[in-house]
Amino acid sequence: MSPMSGRIFAKFIAEMGEDRLAVAVDTPGFGMSDTPEELPEIADYARAMAAVIDALGIDGPVDLMGYHTGSLISCDLARMRPQQIRRVVLVSAPLLNDQEREEMRTLYARIVPSLDGEHLMKRWRGYLHHNLGRGLDLDAVADMFPDGLLGRNRAWYGHRAAFNHQPDMGLPEVRQPIMVINPNDDLVQYTPRAAALMVNGHIVDKPEWGHGFLDASTGEAVALVRGFLNTTA
Template identity: 45%
Template sequence: MTRPVRREYVDGRFGQVHLRCAKPVRPGGIPLVCLHMSPMSGRVFEKFAAEMAENRPVFALDTPGFGMSDPPPAPPRIEDYAASTFAALDALGLAGPVDLIGYHTGAMTAVQMAADAGERVRRVIMIGAPILTPEERTAFAEHYRHRAPQADGSHVLRRWQGFYHHHHRPGVSVAAINDMFREALLGGNDEWWGHAAAFAHDLTAAMRRSASATLVLATGDDLETQTWRAEGSGENYRVAAVPGWGHGFLDHHAGEVAAFLSAWLDGPAGIVPPTPASALGPRYPAADGPFGPASEPEPPHHPERNAG
């Protein structure tokens, strides 16, 4: 049974933090805190939260500077996002252990939280594991670097083309993709801050420090190759192959995802539940690297002009 999803604000480390929350009819259950990818918002978890809240409270936070949360004064690190999330949890009165689910950049933040304060984090679910080689860090940083707004809107077109490439799949309309795309624009001129923090972060080191039981979802998205590097990271890590999901799966398969993840959160940490049927489909788009197409030609890159 789905539960109503409501919105509220709490005070955080950098100002107000906007969040969505859904709660079960009967109080109880270990809270689940949801951390989105950059540069999106907690809205990506909305349908999932409504399903997941049958037996536990669910909180989907907007990262500082994204969604409707106040921004930090300067480009943050993943450690800053982790500290900000803990501050928001304090404001919510969530002092006891919580479970975390993080998507890409959010997965990095979740693992960092488990590494920094393991007594406050019971289990972690990573949607993708951005475990990057030095060469990949350089390539990702260049691809997702800040681009100054252009009068002809080409900077928005470039972002739309990449977003559409990764979210389009059979049965998903252009209108549905467009509806979610607006969340990617709420970071404004500082939308690159989340990516910059991610590409400067040593996720592998944080994973070694975390002792929380962790389930890594290899969803067949643009970080598929990097995500499978989590296999063998330690006894507390399990990787689940769910290649048919891809970006948008939290909307398109919310009920199945909630049942699958509830089974893992409530069951033995070392056992991955049976894979849902929707997760067994083919990867889409086909395996063609982490970057989608971009509009051409692109404006010249002038770091001294684009650094603001």
């Protein structure tokens, strides 16, 4: 999820990794990852994730889980490696029409630094709006917030790539089983559009969850995802 780091998956993979290898990767340019030399597109991010799989020496099947921008990346990687990627979990689906894309581009445009630090306050207010409540208190939100600043002046890269990507996310071309989790976040009204585009997928509505549910409802999230990934049919 742009511009956050793999930290948002930390509690989740700690439990998920009890019966499988679970890895959370920083999207290039965010967290502690290297910065792309040129403005990245979703396909560039997907190739970077494919390189991670290769670097880990994984020869067998791989399951993917993406969150917002990561949902787009996961779909691209699933199409890129249809024989290796087994199942896909998406947290929300940014399926936007042209007008909505333009509105999002304006909302998530590059934030210019200001001497009084208002650019940081703007980020903080937005982060509070999307994360406070639904199981997360102020201390938890404050603990998570700095990870979103690690993207520095590149925080807008991921959103730019997302809003430049193909409108259908490539979902009609993904043949692997997909589970879309639809929490009550800022994409809740767009995510249901995935139902008409998926070849082999379903949506799980979770109105009681919002941003931060991987921390606030870790056990439930792990049970949901593990149940889907362990399905053999």
